[in-house]
Amino acid sequence: MVDLDEQAIAILQKNDRGGFTIPTARLYPFQWNWDSAFIALGLATMDDDRAWRELEMLVEGQAHDGMIPSIIFRHDDDDYFPGPNVWQTNNGPLDGTGISQPPVLASVVAHFAKTQGETGLKRAKALYPQILQWHRWWHTYRTPEEAEVVCTVHPWETGRDNCPDWNIGLRNMATDPDSESYQRKDIEHADPAERPTQEEYDKYISIVKFGRDHGWNQHVLTNQGPFLMADPGIFFILLRADRDLLWLAEQFGFEESAREIESWITQAESAADSFWNEEYGAFCAWDVRTKEFSHGFSNASALCFYADVGTTQQREKTLAHMRRIAGRTQFGQSSWDPDAPSFESQHYWCGPLWCQMNYMIAKGLSEQGEGQLAEKMRHDLKQVIELSGFYECFDPISGAGCIGRDFSWTAALWLAWASPSLTQTSPA
Numbered sequence: 001m002v003d004l005d006e007q008a009i010a011i012l013q014k015n016d017r018g019g020f021t022i023p024t025a026r027l028y029p030f031q032w033n034w035d036s037a038f039i040a041l042g043l044a045t046m047d048d049d050r051a052w053r054e055l056e057m058l059v060e061g062q063a064h065d066g067m068i069p070s071i072i073f074r075h076d077d078d079d080y081f082p083g084p085n086v087w088q089t090n091n092g093p094l095d096g097t098g099i100s101q102p103p104v105l106a107s108v109v110a111h112f113a114k115t116q117g118e119t120g121l122k123r124a125k126a127l128y129p130q131i132l133q134w135h136r137w138w139h140t141y142r143t144p145e146e147a148e149v150v151c152t153v154h155p156w157e158t159g160r161d162n163c164p165d166w167n168i169g170l171r172n173m174a175t176d177p178d179s180e181s182y183q184r185k186d187i188e189h190a191d192p193a194e195r196p197t198q199e200e201y202d203k204y205i206s207i208v209k210f211g212r213d214h215g216w217n218q219h220v221l222t223n224q225g226p227f228l229m230a231d232p233g234i235f236f237i238l239l240r241a242d243r244d245l246l247w248l249a250e251q252f253g254f255e256e257s258a259r260e261i262e263s264w265i266t267q268a269e270s271a272a273d274s275f276w277n278e279e280y281g282a283f284c285a286w287d288v289r290t291k292e293f294s295h296g297f298s299n300a301s302a303l304c305f306y307a308d309v310g311t312t313q314q315r316e317k318t319l320a321h322m323r324r325i326a327g328r329t330q331f332g333q334s335s336w337d338p339d340a341p342s343f344e345s346q347h348y349w350c351g352p353l354w355c356q357m358n359y360m361i362a363k364g365l366s367e368q369g370e371g372q373l374a375e376k377m378r379h380d381l382k383q384v385i386e387l388s389g390f391y392e393c394f395d396p397i398s399g400a401g402c403i404g405r406d407f408s409w410t411a412a413l414w415l416a417w418a419s420p421s422l423t424q425t426s427p428a
Contacts, residue, residue, distance in 0.1 A: 004385065004386065004414060004419065005414075005415065005419055005421055007389075007390070007411075008042070008390065008411035008412070008414045008415050008419075009046065009411075009415070011390055011406045011407070011408060011411040012039070012042060012043065012046075012408060012411050012412060012415075014406065015406070015408045017031075019053045019054070019057050020036065020053075020054055020057040020058070020072075021035075021036065021039045021043075021054060021408050022408065023035045023392070023404065023407060023408050023409065024392065024404040024405065024406055024407050024408065025406070026079050026189045027186065027189040027190055027403070027404045028080075028404065029077045029079055029080050030071050030072060030073055030074070030077070030080070031057065031058060031061070031071065031072040031074070032070065032071055032101070033058065033068055033069065033070050033071070033072075033100065033101035033102075033105075034101045034102050034103075034104050034105075034159055034356070035408060035409050036054050036055065036057075036058045037055070037058075037104040037105050037107075037108045038104070038108075038356045038359070038409040038412055038413060039054055039408050039409055039412045040052075040054045040055050040108055040112075040412075041108060041111075041412055041413065041415075041416040041417075042408075042409075042411060042412025042413060042414070042415040042416045043412065044112065044116075044416070045415045045416055046415070048112075048116055048119070048120075051112070052112070052123045055105065055108070055109065055127060056127065057072075058072065058105070059105075059127060059130040059131075059134075060072070060093065060094060061092060061093070061094040061096050062092060062093075062130055062133070062134065063089070063091040063092035063096065064091055064092055065091065065137060065141065065218060066133035066134050066136055066137035066140075067091075067100050067134065067137045067141070067218070068100060068101075068103075068105070068130075068134045069089070069092075069096030069097040069098070069099070069100060070096075070097045070099050070100055070101040070156060070157060071096060071097045072094055072095075072096050073087075073094065073095035073096060073097075074094060074095075079185055079189070080185055081182060081183065081184055081185040081186075082182070082205065082208060084096075086182075086205075086208065086212075087208065087212065088212050089212075089216050091216055097156075098208070098211045098212070098216040098218075098221070099153065099154045099156060099157040099211075100134075100137075100138070100142075100157055101156075101157060101158075101159050102158065102159045102233060102234050102237045102238075103134060103135065103138060103234075103237060103238050103241045104237055104241065104360075105131055105134070105241070106131050106135065106241040106242075106244045106245040106248070107237075107240055107241050107244045109124045109127055109128075109131065109244075109248070110124070110244035110245070110247055110248055111244075112124060113248060113251065121251060124248055125248075125252055128245075128248055128249070128252065128254070131245060131248075132245065132249075132257055132261075135238070135241065135242060135245060135261070135264070136260075137218075138150050138234075138238055139264050141218040141219060141222060142218075142222055143222075144222050144223050144228060144288055145223050146288060146289070147230060147274075147288050148267065148271050148274070149230050149235060149268070149271045149274055149275075150230075150234060150235055150238055150268075151222065151228055151229060151230045151231070151234075151288055152227075152228075152229055152230075152231045152234055153207065153211075153221050153222055153225050153227055153228060154204065154207045154208075154227060155169075155170070155200075155204065155227070156204060157234070158231045158233055158234055158300075159233065160231075160233060160298070160299075160300065160335065160349045161196060161204075161348060161349055162195075162196040162197075162200055162347070162348050162349050162350060163298055163300075163335065163336060163349035163350065164294070164296055164298075164336055164340070164342040164350060165229070165231070165284070165285035165294040165296065165298055165300070166227075166229065166285070167294075167342075168229070168285075168286075168287045168290070168292050168294060169227045169228065169229040169287050170200065170203050170227065172287065172289070172290065173203060173206070173207075173226040173227055174206075174226070175199075175202045175203055175206050176205075176206040176209050176210070178209075179202070179205055179206055179209050182205060184198075184201060189404075190403045190404065191403070193346070193347065194346055194347055194348055194402055194403050195348060195403070196348060203226075203227075206226060207225065207226055207227050210225050210226055211225070228287070228288045228289060229285055229286065229287050229288060230274065230275065230285060230286050230287075230288055231285050231300065232275045232283045232284065232285060232298075232300045232301055232303065232304075233298075233299075233300030233303060235268070235272075235275060235307075236283075236300065236303035236304060236306055236307035236309070237303065237306070237307070237360070238268070239265065239268045239269075239272075239307040239308075239309065240303075240306050240307045240308070240360075240364075242261055242264050242265050242268065243265060243308070245261055246258055246261040246262060246265065249261060268309075269309060272304075272307075272309040272310070274286070276314060277293040277294075277295070279293070279295075280293070280295050280296075280297075281317040281320075281321070282297045282301045282317065282318060282321055283300075283301045283304050283310070283314070283318070284296070284297075284298075284301060285298075285300070295340075296336060296337045296340045296342070297321045297322075297325065297336075297337040297340075298335060298336055298337070299333050299334065299335045299336075299354065299357040299358070299361060300357070301318065301321070302318060302321075302322055302333055302361045302364075303357075303360060303361060303364060304318055304364070305318075305361070305364030305365050305367070305368045305370070306360045306361065306363060306364030306367075307364070308364070308367070308368070315368070319370070319373075321337075322373065323373075324339070325337060325338060325339075326376075329353075329396040329397050330380075330396065330397055330398070330399060331353055331380040331381075331383060331384050331394065331396050331397075331399050332353040332358045332377050332380040332381060332384070332394075332396055333353065333357065333358055333361055333377060333396075334351050334352065334353060334396040335349045335350065335351055335352055335353070335354055335357065335393075336349065336350050336351050338351065338396075338397075345395045345396060345397050345398070346395050346400065346402045348393070348402075348403065351395075351396065352393035352394055352395060352396060352402050353380070353381070353384065353393060353394045353395075353396040354393045355381050355393075355394075355409060355410050355413045355418075356409050356413065358377045358380070358381055359381075359413050359417055361374075361377060362374040362375075362377040362378055365377070378417060378418055381413070381414075381417070381418045382414075382418040382419070382420065383399065384399040384401075385410065385414055385418060387399040387400075388400055388401035389401055389405070389406075390405070390406055390407050390410040390411045390414070391403065391404065391405060391407055391410060392404035392405075392407045392410065
């Protein structure tokens, strides 16, 4: 049997680009925001300094308004679309996109600060101002005038690109008739059947064009842009990250920013019920302008434990959904409900198991007293990697690997969480 620890290490080394790590060659040839945070967890099993460098290079791309873009472009690459010449942001020291991604950075930094002693605290303190500024950006620029929750302006910003959650918002927007023609690159490097449809992609690019046409004014993009939805994934991840950022502020004696963070947490806790779809019995995405709920249980719905929110009844209903889904699949928590008509087990975010989502879900479950279910999720990830290798995501029914091969965050979370060589039985 191939030593999977060695294989995972080799993948991270192969995807290293001199201090930052790409997700996988050709398909994703730049530094991705939340990818780097999870990759750092794996790098820390080998080299703490290299793990910190991953995060430090990520914040080097922070925009002037505080946003850390979803992608940091240190160069252009003809193998990728849309690249920096399409985004045209000009909003920071490095080229980047005009949108962000789920803010897991503070949680990873807090984890390192708790586990690496004085060195970890020192490195965390150096990054704290940039992370605070990024969280402030979320609460300032992504809280729209007509809602009291942090929202998203683009499916790509959620990290769950073509999840059926976004069908409502995409249905309510038109494709920009003046959009220029373009050639997709993703379907040259991966099976088109596993990637977003052309209609979805046209609307993704229409949102990018709107942002570019308005000079990437983030207030305008949020309040007047073509797409605006409240995402339980971003909401729960940011709430958890705010709690972790508050812990850091308290360690460093930053009383003023601690009070600011506490206000964000209080506001989020009071607004969490806005995601509860009583008819469906789950935390769901909703369109800010029409107030229409998505009707499906996604892996983001299960992050309520990670954020430590929800009434006893809401948590019980969430667990009931998770157990029902586990009875319909073989491995982990699928990205979409297998009982929904839009479920597709190998179609990107319409069904596959995603290791980073399962990691966060399991971490929350473990912390909230659901250790048995958390351990099952860890074991399931171990099994699909042993079965298929280090893919971007996996068919939750067959365990087959989907889309990108030799994927960095899968290798990293094998080393940090799923590998049998670890003594831990719960998420880091």
